[in-house]
Amino acid sequence: MNKHFLWISALALLAFVGCKSLQEKGNDQFLSGQYQYAIGTFTQILAQDSSNLEANQIIAESYRLSNRIEKSEPYYRQLVKEEPTFNNYFFLGQSLKAQQKNKEAIEAFENAKSYTSDETLLARIQREIESIKLAEGIEDYWPNHVLVNYTELNTPGADFSPLLSEDFLYFTSGRQASGIYPATGTPYLKLFRTRADGLKVDVGAVQPLPEFRNEEGLNQGSLAISPDGNTIIYSRGNSTSPKDLPEVALFASYFRGAGFTQPVWMPVNEDETWWNSTPAFSPDGDELYFASNRPGGYGGIDIWKATRLANSDFGNPVNLGPTINTPGNEMFPHIAPDGKFFFSSDGHPGYGKLDLFVAENDESGKQVIRNLGQNINSKDDDFGIFFTEYPKAGFISSNREGGVGDDDIYFFEDKTPKPKIVNVLLNVFTKEEKADGSIADLPQTRVVLYGSDNKQQGGDFSNSSGRVRFTMAPDQDYTIIASKGGYFSKSIPYTTKGKTPDPATLIQEVTNITLDTTIILDQLILEKAIVLDNIYYDLDKAEIRTDAAAELDKLVKILADNPTIRIELSSHTDSRSSDAYNQDLSQRRAQSAVDYIVSKGIAAERLVAKGYGESQLIIKDAKTEEEHQVNRRTEFKVIEIRED
Known part of the structure; x- marks a missing residue:
C-alpha cells in the first residue's frame, strides 16, 4: 500500500555535528524521497550515537512519509524525550494508534495539546482521540x-x-x-x-x-x-x-x-x-x-x-x-x-x-x-x-x-448460513353431516386458501375422499374457505403459529410438517328451518343478551360466507301468556336479532324478521320447563338464493 501513499515533503533539518559525509548523503536521500535509503544511512549514525536527535528525526519522518508510521514509534519516543513538540507528540500518537496501542496513543495526543494553541490543530487532536474511542463500538457491516x-x-x-x-x-x-x-x-x-x-x-x-x-x-x-x-x-x-x-x-x-x-x-x-x-x-x-x-x-x-x-x-x-x-x-x-x-x-x-x-x-x-x-x-x-x-x-x-x-x-x-426451510403441508378434509347425524366425505368441494393479507395463496377441488392439500409457511395466519353448490359456504381461520419446530433445532435443510383440519358443510335447503341454539332473552324482554350475541355472531358469519342468500329470522314463544302478547313479544325479539345482525355489517335487505308467537309449537301440550324451552326458540331459514 505504501507505494501509492507517497509524496515528497522537504523538511528543514538541522545539520549534524558529526558524521558529516554520512549525514549529507542521508539528507540527500531523504530530500529526494529515497526514504528507505535514508533510513539505512541514518541507522548507521544511530549505531554510533543512539540519542542523536537529528538521526531519530530523519528515520521517524522517513517511516511516516513512506506509510510505515507504525515503525516510527521508538524514534518519536526519543524525540519527545529530547525535544517535545506538537508534531513529535502528534506523530507518536499516530504511530501508537496504528499499532492499536490505544491507551498510549491517547496519552500522546493529550500531551500534544500542551504544545499548540492553534484551534485547527487542537480540533485535529480531539478528532483523533474521539476516533479511538468510537472504534471500540464498531459493529461488522456484513457480519457473515x-x-x-x-x-x-x-x-x-x-x-x-x-x-x-x-x-x-x-x-x-x-x-x-x-x-x-x-x-x-x-x-x-x-x-x-x-x-x-x-x-x-x-x-x-x-x-x-x-x-x-x-x-x-x-x-x-x-x-x-x-x-x-x-x-x-x-x-x-x-x-x-x-x-x-x-x-x-x-x-x-x-x-x-x-x-x-x-x-x-x-x-x-x-x-x-x-x-x-x-x-x-x-x-x-x-x-x-x-x-x-x-x-x-x-x-x-x-x-x-x-x-x-x-x-x-x-x-x-x-x-x-x-x-x-x-x-x-x-x-x-x-x-x-x-x-x-x-x-x-x-x-x-x-x-x-x-x-x-x-x-x-x-x-x-x-x-x-x-x-x-x-x-x-x-x-x-x-x-x-x-x-x-x-x-x-x-x-x-x-x-x-x-x-x-x-x-x-x-x-x-x-457465508450467511442458509436458513432451514420448514414446509407446512396442510390436509383439508371436506365433509358433510347427514340427516342421521353421521359424517361423510364431501368430494368436489372448492377450497381456497388466503393469507393474512387477504390474497389468495392456493385453491383446488377436494378429491374423491374429500381431501385438498396446501403448502403453507410457518408462523403465519390464514383463512380457508370451502364452498359447494347446495351447501352453505364456510370460512375458518387457520394458523401455523406454534405448530412447527424451531428451525435452529433442525439438522436437515428442508423439513416437511404435515397437519390436518376438517371443514363440515351443511346442506342449503330453501325454507328449511334451522334452530339457533342458546338464544335466550330475559323474561318479557326483547333485548339481545351477551350470551345470545355470541350465538348470533355465528349466523353473521354464515351470512358473510354466503353473500347470495336471503333469510327469514323467526322467534317463537311457549304457550304461556295470551296469543296477542306472545305474538308481539316474538316479533320484537326477532326484530332485535335482525337489528343486531345488521349492526355487524350485514345488509338489511337480506333479512326478514318474523315473530310467530305460540303458533308453531313443537310440543303442543308442554308441561315441564324443559318442554316449554323447546318451544321457545329462534330459527332461520333461507328464503332466497340470488345469482352472483
Whole structure:
C-alpha cells in the first residue's frame, strides 16, 4: 500500500555535528524521497550515537512519509524525550494508534495539546482521540462475510487493487520487477492481468498488461477500466529521473480500432506537483473519482470527482466534502451499483491505519459513514475493495499480518448460513353431516386458501375422499374457505403459529410438517328451518343478551360466507301468556336479532324478521320447563338464493 501513499515533503533539518559525509548523503536521500535509503544511512549514525536527535528525526519522518508510521514509534519516543513538540507528540500518537496501542496513543495526543494553541490543530487532536474511542463500538457491516488470503495469487512482494473487466482480473504487483523503489526498498510495481470468472482466478496464466507496456524505473499503480472497456486510467510516478514528472499522476489509454493507445498524461491532474492516484469510474462511466492532495481539500489526501466533458476528457474536479474527507487521508474510491460509496480512510474511526468504509444514506436521507468492521478491516492498511457479486463477494487488498508478502489480495464471500426451510403441508378434509347425524366425505368441494393479507395463496377441488392439500409457511395466519353448490359456504381461520419446530433445532435443510383440519358443510335447503341454539332473552324482554350475541355472531358469519342468500329470522314463544302478547313479544325479539345482525355489517335487505308467537309449537301440550324451552326458540331459514 505504501507505494501509492507517497509524496515528497522537504523538511528543514538541522545539520549534524558529526558524521558529516554520512549525514549529507542521508539528507540527500531523504530530500529526494529515497526514504528507505535514508533510513539505512541514518541507522548507521544511530549505531554510533543512539540519542542523536537529528538521526531519530530523519528515520521517524522517513517511516511516516513512506506509510510505515507504525515503525516510527521508538524514534518519536526519543524525540519527545529530547525535544517535545506538537508534531513529535502528534506523530507518536499516530504511530501508537496504528499499532492499536490505544491507551498510549491517547496519552500522546493529550500531551500534544500542551504544545499548540492553534484551534485547527487542537480540533485535529480531539478528532483523533474521539476516533479511538468510537472504534471500540464498531459493529461488522456484513457480519457473515469471511475474508480469505488468495495465497495462490499473491507473491512475496506487493499484490493489490484487483478489478474484474470482461472476464479478466487486473491488478498491481511487484512481481517481475526490474528495479528497487528507493523510498521503500521494495520492487517497482507493474500492471498485470489473468483470466477470471468471479472469484475463480486462473493464477497460472498471470501476464503483464498486454494493452500497453509497463514502464521501467517507476511505479504503475491502481487502475480503473471504464464500464464499456474502452478506457484504462491508472496512476504512475515515483521516478528517480529528474527528466520525469515530479509526482504521481493519472494516465489514460484509449481503445482505438486495433488496440489501446500509449498512455497519456490526463488534464485532470492539472498541476504536475500534485499527487493524483487510485482512480475509479462511476457505474455509468460519466464520472471519475480519484484521490489527490491538491489544494482545497480537508486533509493530506482527499477524494475528488471529475465529470466527463464533451471531448471525452474529465474535468472540473469537485471535492467530495467533509462528510467523506477528513484531516487524514481518503483514497481508493469504489461506487457500488446501488450508489453506495466505498473508500479507504485513516481519518474516520477505525482500527489503526487505512480501513474500508461505506458512505450511505440513513433513514432520514442523511449521508453517514460506516466502518465495515473487524471481519473486513485490521490494524494495518485495508483498501481497494471490488465486488464480483455485490454485495456478497469480491476482493480487497491488505498488508495485515499473516499474509504471503507485502500487500496481498484477499477475497471475501457471504457465508450467511442458509436458513432451514420448514414446509407446512396442510390436509383439508371436506365433509358433510347427514340427516342421521353421521359424517361423510364431501368430494368436489372448492377450497381456497388466503393469507393474512387477504390474497389468495392456493385453491383446488377436494378429491374423491374429500381431501385438498396446501403448502403453507410457518408462523403465519390464514383463512380457508370451502364452498359447494347446495351447501352453505364456510370460512375458518387457520394458523401455523406454534405448530412447527424451531428451525435452529433442525439438522436437515428442508423439513416437511404435515397437519390436518376438517371443514363440515351443511346442506342449503330453501325454507328449511334451522334452530339457533342458546338464544335466550330475559323474561318479557326483547333485548339481545351477551350470551345470545355470541350465538348470533355465528349466523353473521354464515351470512358473510354466503353473500347470495336471503333469510327469514323467526322467534317463537311457549304457550304461556295470551296469543296477542306472545305474538308481539316474538316479533320484537326477532326484530332485535335482525337489528343486531345488521349492526355487524350485514345488509338489511337480506333479512326478514318474523315473530310467530305460540303458533308453531313443537310440543303442543308442554308441561315441564324443559318442554316449554323447546318451544321457545329462534330459527332461520333461507328464503332466497340470488345469482352472483
